[in-house]
Amino acid sequence: xxxxxxMPCRKYTSASRCKQTLLFTTVQSxxxxxxxxxxxxxxKVRVRFAPSPTGFLHIGGARTALFNWLYARHTGGTFILRIxxxxxxxxxxxxVSVILxxxxxxxxxxxxxxxxxxxxxxGKGNCGPxxxxxxxxxxxxxxxxxxxxxxxxxxxxxxxxxxxREPVLxxxxxxxxxxxxxxxxEEADPxxxxxxxxxxxxxxxxxxxxDIEMDVTHVIRxxxxxxxxxxxxxxxxxxxxxxPHYAHIPLILNADGSxxxxxxxxxxxxxxxxxxxxxxxxxxxxxxxxxxxxxxxEKLSLAETIERFDLPQILRHNARFDYEKLxxxxxxxxxxxxxxxxxxxxxxxxxxxxxxxxxxxxxxxxAALDTCKGKFKTFQELPSYAGFYFKNEFDYNSDGVKKDFIxxxxxxxxxxxxxxxxxDAFTAPNLETALKSTATDLGVKAGVLVHPCxxxxxxxxxxxxxxxxxxxxxxxxxxxxxxxxxxxx
RNA sequence: GACCCUAUCGUCUAGCGGUUAGGACACUACCCUUUCACGGUAGCGGCAUGGGUUCGAUUCCCAUUAGGGUCGCCA
Numbered sequence: 001x002x003x004x005x006x007m008p009c010r011k012y013t014s015a016s017r018c019k020q021t022l023l024f025t026t027v028q029s030x031x032x033x034x035x036x037x038x039x040x041x042x043x044k045v046r047v048r049f050a051p052s053p054t055g056f057l058h059i060g061g062a063r064t065a066l067f068n069w070l071y072a073r074h075t076g077g078t079f080i081l082r083i084x085x086x087x088x089x090x091x092x093x094x095x096v097s098v099i100l101x102x103x104x105x106x107x108x109x110x111x112x113x114x115x116x117x118x119x120x121x122x123g124k125g126n127c128g129p130x131x132x133x134x135x136x137x138x139x140x141x142x143x144x145x146x147x148x149x150x151x152x153x154x155x156x157x158x159x160x161x162x163x164x165r166e167p168v169l170x171x172x173x174x175x176x177x178x179x180x181x182x183x184x185x186e187e188a189d190p191x192x193x194x195x196x197x198x199x200x201x202x203x204x205x206x207x208x209x210x211d212i213e214m215d216v217t218h219v220i221r222x223x224x225x226x227x228x229x230x231x232x233x234x235x236x237x238x239x240x241x242x243x244p245h246y247a248h249i250p251l252i253l254n255a256d257g258s259x260x261x262x263x264x265x266x267x268x269x270x271x272x273x274x275x276x277x278x279x280x281x282x283x284x285x286x287x288x289x290x291x292x293x294x295x296x297x298e299k300l301s302l303a304e305t306i307e308r309f310d311l312p313q314i315l316r317h318n319a320r321f322d323y324e325k326l327x328x329x330x331x332x333x334x335x336x337x338x339x340x341x342x343x344x345x346x347x348x349x350x351x352x353x354x355x356x357x358x359x360x361x362x363x364x365x366x367a368a369l370d371t372c373k374g375k376f377k378t379f380q381e382l383p384s385y386a387g388f389y390f391k392n393e394f395d396y397n398s399d400g401v402k403k404d405f406i407x408x409x410x411x412x413x414x415x416x417x418x419x420x421x422x423x424d425a426f427t428a429p430n431l432e433t434a435l436k437s438t439a440t441d442l443g444v445k446a447g448v449l450v451h452p453c454x455x456x457x458x459x460x461x462x463x464x465x466x467x468x469x470x471x472x473x474x475x476x477x478x479x480x481x482x483x484x485x486x487x488x489x
Numbered sequence: 490g491a492c493c494c495u496a497u498c499g500u501c502u503a504g505c506g507g508u509u510a511g512g513a514c515a516c517u518a519c520c521c522u523u524u525c526a527c528g529g530u531a532g533c534g535g536c537a538u539g540g541g542u543u544c545g546a547u548u549c550c551c552a553u554u555a556g557g558g559u560c561g562c563c564a
Contacts, residue, residue, distance in 0.1 A: 052564045084564065158562055175494065183560045184491040196562040203564045227493055227559035248494085250557090255500075257556065285501095288513090292502055296512040315502085317495045318557055325501065325514040335527075375526045385525090435523080450523040462525035 045077025046217045049103075049110075050207065052084045053095035056262055057102040057269040059321070060222060060252045063286045067249055068220045069108040070287075070309040080125065080214055081113030085133045086206055093117045102269045106279050107302070112214075127214040132206050139201040142209050142239070143194060151238045157197030161205070161235065163190040168230035173247040173311045175223075180230040192231060204228065208235040211244060220247045220311070223318075247311045250290045250318045257320055266321060276349055276379030278337070281330040289319040299332050327377050335374040343369055345379050353383035355390050364389075367472045371464035385463060389472065392481075394459040396488065403461075404452040410489040412442055413452050417482040426475040428467035435467070456485030 049065040051057065072079035081103070085091045096117035103110070112125025119131035129135060143159055146152035152161045163186075170178040182190055194205035211219065226248045236243040254260050260267050272282050284300060292315070293300060293308045300308075337345075346369050350357045357365045368389040376385050388394055396405070419434045420426070435453070439446045454466050457478060463469065470478045 050564090054564085087563065156562085160562095170493095178493065180559095181492055183493090185560050187491080192560095193562050198562080200562080202562070207564085222558090223494065224558055225564095230493095250495080253557075259557070288501065290501095294503065296503070298501090298513050315495095319502090320500060322500045322514065328514055331526085377526090432523080446523055454524065460524090464525085466523055 043215075043217050045072060045075040046080065046215050047072050047077060047220055048080035048082050048211070048214065048216050049108075050082045050084050050210075051099050052087065053091055053099060055092070055095040055098055057099050058260075058262070059267055059269055059272075059286075060260065062102060062106060062269045062282075063252060063289060064220065064222055064249065065103055065108055066106065066283060066286050067291070067309075067314070069110075070306055071218065071220060071247075071311065072111070073306045074309045077217075078111045079108075080127070080216070081110035081130060082210060082214065083114060083119070083131045083133075084203070084206065085119065085131055086201055086203065091119070091133065098270065105273055106269075106283055132201075132210065135206070135210065136201070138213065139195075139206055139209055143201070143205070146194075146238060149238075152194060155191075155193075158193045159195035160191040161194045161231075161238070163192060163231065164234055165190055168233050170226070170229050170233065170246060172226070172229075173218075173245055174314045175226065175248055175316055178226065180227060204231050204235060208232050208239070212236070212239060212241050216244050218245045218247060218311075220249060223248045223250055247314065249314055250316060252289055253318050253320045255320050255322065260321065266323065274380075276345075276381070277326070277330055278333045278345075281326065281333040284333070285326045285329050288325075289321070290315045299329065331377045334377060337373070342373060346372070346382055349379035349382045350387075350390065353387070355383060355387060357390055360390060364472070368469075371468045371472060375464060385460075388458040388460070388463075389469075392477070396455055396459050396485070397461050400451070400455040400461040401488070404455050405485070405488050407489060409448070409452045410486060412438075412444065412449060413456065413482060413486060413489075415442065416449050416453060417479060417486070420470075420475075420482070421479055423475075426471060426478070428465070428471045431467040431470050452485070453482065456482045 047068040049061075049068050051061055051065075069079050071077070081099075083096055083099070085096070094117075096114070096119070100114065100117055112123070112127060113130045114123045115121065119129070119133050122128070123130045143152065146161065147154075147159065150162075152159050154160075165182060165187075167179050167181045170180055172178055192204065193202055195201055210216075229246055229248070233243050252260055254264055262268070265271070269282075273279070280302070283302065284305075287300065287305050287309075288298065291309065291313055293305075294313065334342075343366060347357050347365070360368075368386060372382065372386045376382055416435060416438050419438045420431065423430050423434055435449055436446055439449050442448075450466055451461070453470075454463065455461060457466070457470060457473065473481070
């Protein structure tokens, strides 16, 4: 790509699906902003998610990716993934994999970008490479052009960009018009480093150059970049390229309103997969943070969200992460899971907890899992909820022991055991009938027998339907467990 | 310190000058029920504060306060 610095390689298509108004430039006067309106050419939407491989995908970053993806899908545009690995010291294959795996888990497929975590491997798309570490020649050439035009200068071995001192007008699709003045520190020295003394280009520079060369039309990113946008616009001006449209989305905060940093629980996207959340629940929840379909609907399919999603509906204020509401959505999606996927995720959850369900007949595993479906939220809960199906030795819930394994219940449980033992078929309806008639004979309510029996069979005070779980366990195991429990009285 | 953004129930939000301020999560009752969960019914609970503008402000403007962001040879 041998492109003159003042001639960006934008390839506008006539098929535009975005209805943008006006582009903008900088404020020329410190007192009165002068907008220079430039009608943008019709263009197909091109957005990008440009994470830095830190070994961590922040939940906020995941939402930024999601909003970019949704906008691309809504407009029929292109979603680009670009890895901003200019900080060589922190790069690693693993760190890039965390990003790729995270996006794949969420289902956010990219139209252009890396195929693997290897920076030197070919990617897909016509604007590659999509790793900044592989694009250094471009940056070098652009810096030299700035240097030769007097828009940048050498300083202590580094190269600094001559930043304008006048306020910059940022027209933001979410926030509105923002006039960014210099801070007092910037007043003292408004210029900023674009090339380090070791020759490595810096974020502001590479971010802008790649957005130019990848024909990015809309920059949708976290509000933490809003103040930086003045620098980016100045850089676009220096390169003679109209800046893209900007949409700065609000940040995600902790439940207490504090900033969510890497150390905070739930800050890493990876943790949600590890905690047994469904990606569709996480995606749905993330959509609801800072965006609203405005019709009181909460649970939305991805297709519906794509259709309704647009930039103007994005809220301007930060949102706190509400774990409980995520859990609720998780429950909603868990309950409507297709059987095959449910089994697969459940077996995986048991495996993670060190329980090998493959040692049991498939029909038994499925029958066991069927009694659990819709009764728990995250798959991480499953091993403790239903582990009794796959192990014979377990402790009894101590509160349950105090409440149910009491002397007067011993003979009752014994009687129930005998009634169960006399059943022709060990089925849920028969078990229920036997339990209820035993209760009637003893002159007690069904619950008096249910609770000790459940504790005996599962070790827990709550769980799947008692009659159904006994049927799944079968006569032999069920009676053995009741016998074992009778020893505890 | 400077600059920028923001402000409706505890939380996520609807609202875009006149509403009994709506919904969801959470919470509290009650119903359903073998436990739990689900489902159903009801309830609790909000426009940060002070000035304007207006016949009338949750809504528009300003200030205050509070929260967040930025001002790196990090991204």
